Amino acid sequence: MSEHVEVILRSILAFGILLIGSRLLGKQTISQMNIFDFIASITLGAITANLAFNTSLKIHHMVLAFSIFVFVILATAYLSLWNQKARKFFAGDPTVVIQNGKILEHNMRKMRYTIDYLNQQLREKDVFKIEEVLYAIIETNGTLTVLKKPQFRNVTKKDLWIATASEGKLPIELIMDGKMKEDNLKDNQLTHEWLQSELQKRNLSAEEVFYAVLSPDRNIYLDTYKDHINSSLDKE
Template sequence: MSEYPEVIIRTALSFSILFIGARLLGKQTISQMTLFDFIAAISLGAITANLSFNTKLPIHYTVIAYTIFVTIIYGVAYFSMKNRAVRGFFAGKPTIVIQNGKILENNMKTMRYTIDYLNQQLREKDIFDVSQVQTAIIETNGGMSVEKKPEYAAVTRQDLGISAEQKKNFAVELVMDGELVTKNLKENHVSETWLRKELDKRQLKVSDVVYAVRGSNGRLFIDTYDDHITSPVDQE
């Protein structure tokens, strides 16, 4: 029974240091991972898991091990930014599997990459006929980049001689959870007076609004707490 408080404390501590480490290392570690990122994530998870429930291990041992791992990962990431050779060693390099419409079997064998998996990844790119592919590259995170042959490529506005529309702005969140997002208002030069007038037109107060955003087309989208729906379709 006396071990329960220790497990609770260790679990909270393991979550805290894992969260801090993830924030320090950045989004790359939790996005589509390279081989090095995968190893790093598995190692950090194993260390924090041991910290949370393995009461036979002293807390400071696992914290030290975790700190060393984070330092190594951070160091590798830093030197990878500075040196292309280091980046290539740890992250790997893209591999061409189709070039000029020809499948490169030797490159596929090196990666232990099968035709079935090649076709699967092409289908995920909405390509069901390999003969349409000019170039296909397996990126360092395992994803595939594809260039179609010119006759199968999508037609662009430039191909049709149609002028492009004026560049649109990003959507700007103005109200969230019933509160003004003042930072967004200031940074995007959106007048709070204008916003309140728009809300007044709809007989709304800021506190009535769950979410309000000025879209890329300049129009204001507003969603309120009261949706005026008596029987929601997804109601359990």
């Protein structure tokens, strides 16, 4: 077997086991990661990368190493699920960096967290004055959570005693890529006849619709393949 063909086959295998490993580990590892998730992810990536192009390493050794790491990560996840001390050890604790408008310099120094980066993350939360902050907490995944003081929070309908209609359902996808979502129609007791009649009211067929969604208030959003826009803004 030529070396080029071997690299191609090894790359396909590496992608396959990485995909399977990611599905086994779940969504948390590929979302906002804490320290343990970060270490696990780069380790699995290094193993699969070596499996793909390092032909001096035996395939079954790399697959075995990958499997062991996936098992260890899964075991650690289950241990953290049932044991609070283990969860604290692997993920760490959130750290308060602002309390009642005051910066906690000691906590920032422990995390090697600079005031410049704190200000940047506050601006990303639309906070430009530190005195507006009641609490700011660095989560275990590195993101900043901000709770403003009551007088600086956005007004809600509840604050103004404005009545709101309850929404007990999520939007329902009816059509995607010109094809009806059969399972969604069936699960929500919606018929083809009803959907066809709604499309006929708009002089459309299902094949002309790129995307259709039924909102909780029973309004239908439709996007057709032909947008009838003279000058599109998404062209590069």
